[in-house]
Amino acid sequence: MTRIILWDLDNTLLDPRPPERLAIRKCFKDLDLGECTDEMLDAYPAINNKWWTMCEKGEKTKDEILVGRFQEFLSVFGRPVDKAPEFLADYMDSLGDNIFPIPGALDTLRFLKGKVKQYILTNGVWASQRKKLCNSGVIDIADGVFVSEDVGFEKPEKEIYDKVLDIIGCTDRSEILMVGDSLTTDIQGANNAGIPCCWFNPMHKEKPSDLRIDYEIDEISKVLSIINLQQENMN
Numbered sequence: 001m002t003r004i005i006l007w008d009l010d011n012t013l014l015d016p017r018p019p020e021r022l023a024i025r026k027c028f029k030d031l032d033l034g035e036c037t038d039e040m041l042d043a044y045p046a047i048n049n050k051w052w053t054m055c056e057k058g059e060k061t062k063d064e065i066l067v068g069r070f071q072e073f074l075s076v077f078g079r080p081v082d083k084a085p086e087f088l089a090d091y092m093d094s095l096g097d098n099i100f101p102i103p104g105a106l107d108t109l110r111f112l113k114g115k116v117k118q119y120i121l122t123n124g125v126w127a128s129q130r131k132k133l134c135n136s137g138v139i140d141i142a143d144g145v146f147v148s149e150d151v152g153f154e155k156p157e158k159e160i161y162d163k164v165l166d167i168i169g170c171t172d173r174s175e176i177l178m179v180g181d182s183l184t185t186d187i188q189g190a191n192n193a194g195i196p197c198c199w200f201n202p203m204h205k206e207k208p209s210d211l212r213i214d215y216e217i218d219e220i221s222k223v224l225s226i227i228n229l230q231q232e233n234m235n
Contacts, residue, residue, distance in 0.1 A: 002116060002196070002227055004170055006161075007142070008180030010120040012200050012220070013109070014132060020044065023094040025186075027087050035077050040077050047073050056156070056184055064150065066125065096131025104221040109141045111224065119228040120145040121164060121178070123154050123185060144168065155182075156189030177215075179223060187211050198226060 010016045021041045028036035032176040051069040054060040060068065070084040070091070112118060121168050122129055126147045133139040146164050154159035170176060179187060182188025183199070190197035198215040199207075207213060215226050 001095040002176065002177040003175040004117045004119065004168065004177070005112070005223070006119050006121045006164070006176060006178045006188050007109075007197075008178075008182065008200075009120050009129065009132070009138070009177045010124060010178060011102075011181040011187075013102055013105040013120075013138060014136060015102055016095075017045070018100045019095055019132075020048075022098050023091050026094050027090045030090050031083055031086055033074075033083065033087075040073075043076065044073055045213060047076070053184070056154075062125070062154075067134040073077065091189055092125060092128045096133075096135055098186070099132065099136045101136060102220055104219055106137065106141070108221050108223055109138065112227075113141050116227070117143045117168070118142055119164070121155065121160070123148045126150060155185040158189075161193035162190060162197065177223075177226070179220075183208060183211060198223065 006011055021044075024041060024044060025036045025146075028034065048069050049189075051060065051065040051072070055062055055065045067084050067088050070087045071081050074084055074087065075081050109118060119140065120133065122145075124147065126149055129145075129147055133142075133145060139145060146160075146167075148154040148160060151160050151163050153163065165173070165176070173193070173195045178186055178190040178193075178195055178197045179200060180197075181200045181202075187197050187199055188211060196214045197212070198217060199213045200218075200220065201207075201216055202218045204218060207216065215227070217223060
């Protein structure tokens with residue numbers, strides 16, 4: 001039975017896409033880079049995902065991808081690449097200014113508070129995640145927050161789970177539930193660590209055959225049904 005939930009943050013509890021667009025527009029204005037068009041904003045997610053995938057595969061370090069994605073982004077649209085470090089700093093500072101929760105996510109966390117232990121486990125950068133956590137109120141609901149750069153390992157590495165479970169004093173991995181949207185980090189990580197997992201799949205993507213997925217939901221509030229079902233099975 002689940003007694004501890006490890007929540008992913010971006011694309012699971014909070015929607016990062018609207019804040020990304022607003023932050024990028026602000027960066028263009030702050031750094032006097034000219035007009036920021038919808039075409040540019042639409043192109044950024046693919047560039048960003050490409051660089052984060054390289055990080056997940058160990059092909060680039062986090063420091064390399066953080067600035068590298070903006071070097072490519074600025075280059076593609078003919079803006080000065082040497083502005084990338086300034087762009088990154090402004091972007092990270094602005095990213096948590098606007099909060100867009102995934103529907104039902106915060107209500108679900110509030111409902112579960114005191115019923116199960118809830119921890120945030122994110123590969124995001126602490127500089128931007130701190131503001132998101134504070135402005136969304138998640139930091140006041142969760143029992144703790146673990147950011148990969150502080151832990152010293154990244155999802156999907158088994159070591160990040162080992163260290164987190166050691167810190168929170170959990171010895172029975174069957175009592176943990178990792179909830180996240182990413183197959184390559186959240187679900188693969190849970191598989192690597194030998195803990196149950198729940199795939200948040202609102203777009204109804206095809207379920208892969210090479211991963212163990214214990215639960216699948218298309219709405220965050222359906223986590224409550226999983227907890228209730230487990231309780232019924234225990235009775």
